[in-house]
Amino acid sequence: xxxxxxxxxxxxxxxxxxxxxxxxxxxxxxxxxxxxxxxxxxxxxxxxxxxxxxxxxxxxxxxxxxxxxxxxxxxxxxxxxxxxxxxxxxxxxxxxxxxxxxxxxxxxxxxxxxxxxxxxxxxxxxxxxxxxxxxxxxxxxxxxxxxxxxxxxxx
Amino acid sequence: xxxxxxxxxxxxxxxxxxxxxxxxxxxxxxxxxxxxxxxxxxxxxxxxxxxxxxxxxxxxxxxxxxxxxxxxxxxxxxxxxxxxxx
Numbered sequence: 001x002x003x004x005x006x007x008x009x010x011x012x013x014x015x016x017x018x019x020x021x022x023x024x025x026x027x028x029x030x031x032x033x034x035x036x037x038x039x040x041x042x043x044x045x046x047x048x049x050x051x052x053x054x055x056x057x058x059x060x061x062x063x064x065x066x067x068x069x070x071x072x073x074x075x076x077x078x079x080x081x082x083x084x085x086x087x088x089x090x091x092x093x094x095x096x097x098x099x100x101x102x103x104x105x106x107x108x109x110x111x112x113x114x115x116x117x118x119x120x121x122x123x124x125x126x127x128x129x130x131x132x133x134x135x136x137x138x139x140x141x142x143x144x145x146x147x148x149x150x151x152x153x154x155x
Numbered sequence: 156x157x158x159x160x161x162x163x164x165x166x167x168x169x170x171x172x173x174x175x176x177x178x179x180x181x182x183x184x185x186x187x188x189x190x191x192x193x194x195x196x197x198x199x200x201x202x203x204x205x206x207x208x209x210x211x212x213x214x215x216x217x218x219x220x221x222x223x224x225x226x227x228x229x230x231x232x233x234x235x236x237x238x239x240x241x
Contacts, residue, residue, distance in 0.1 A: 038241055052240070055164055055233060058217035059240075083240060095241050115241055121219060123233075124240025125165035138166050141237030 003071045006080040007064045009054060014082045014096050023078045023098055030077050034107035036097045036115055042090035048131045050139075052085040052094070055123035059083065066117040074110040076101050081114060083124060116149045157184075159226065163204070164235035167211065170204035180226075187213045188222040190232065205234075212237060 006023070008014075016035060024030050040050050067079045080098040088094055095118070099110040120141075128136030162175045184193050191208050194201045205211055213220050214233040226232060 053165055054240070055162070055214070055217070055235070058214060058233070061217055062219075119241035120238060122240050123164065123214070123235065123238055125236065126239045127165075138236070139239045141239050 003076055004078045005064060005067045005071060006078075006082075007060055007067060008082045009056070009059045009063070010082065010084060011086040013084070013093055016096060016098075019080050019082065019096060019098055023080050023100055027077075029102070030100045031102045032104040032107040033098065033100050034104070034111045036095075036111045037093055038095040038115075040088045040090050040092050040094055043128075046131055047090055047128055047136070048133075049090070049129040050088045050094070051127040051129060052088060053125045053127070054083070054085045058123050059085075062122045063118060066114055066122070069117075070099070070110045070113045073113065074099075074101065074106040076106060076110045079110065079114065081118065083118070083122065085124065087129075113152055116145070116152065119145045120149045157227075159229055160231045162231060162233045164233065166236055167204045167234050171200050185225055185227070186222065187215075187220060187224050187226060187232070190226060191222070191234075210237060211235070 016037060020033055020035060024033055063081050067081050070076060071079055076099050078100040082096045084094055097111045097114045099107045101107040126139040128139060130136045157180050158177060159180055160177050163171050168174050184190050191205050195205050212235050215224060215226060215229045216231055
């Protein structure tokens with residue numbers, strides 16, 4: 001049986017506890033669950049909101065592909081990835097990754113891998129809205145994110 | 156001549172001034188790189204959007220491709236800047 005993968009791209013918030021429960025309930029074979037949530041920072045009070053644009057269809061497909069690769073590579077027992085779009089205020093959730101495995105290392109690594117690839121290849125773009133009412137423009141992609149992704153490649 | 160649906164995101168969409176369009180492409184447009192060159196002849200807004208060609212990412216039928224990829228048979232081609240999700 002292949003490990004269940006749940007991917008959702010949605011405007012509304014998610015609940016971390018219920019997503020963990022969904023993934024682990026009714027199973028006694030899971031030994032480790034790792035969760036990562038990414039939140040909107042206020043950038044020292046200057047940011048009023050982030051607006052997330054996405055490519056409907058491809059966003060889901062690309063995250064699913066990344067999750068399946070993580071399941072394969074780290075022998076995960078389950079993986080969930082949820083990414084929000086639309087206007088997100090400081091302190092609110094943006095992204096959630098939940099991974100399950102027999103032992104902790106695979107769950108940690110799997111979540112890390114999913115996030116590194118999600119940031120560089122899932123079609124989402126962030127635009128900043130500043131506290132003074134102006135638009136701060138589109139967030140630039142960071143070289144550090146490419147570097148983080150590339151560390152998973154065979155040397 | 157082939158007809159293709161183009162979709163644009165983020166600042167590529169903003170600079171071109173629309174999110175999608177259907178275009179007839181001349182026969183010489185074979186790859187994504189050719190498509191970018193062709194689009195730049197369509198007006199200032201395209202030139203501004205695609206000025207830094209090497210940073211523009213492309214997807215054919217919702218899968219990432221590089222600029223050398225042939226576009227024959229593409230239903231939908233997307234052009235967008237590097238992604239900043241997560």
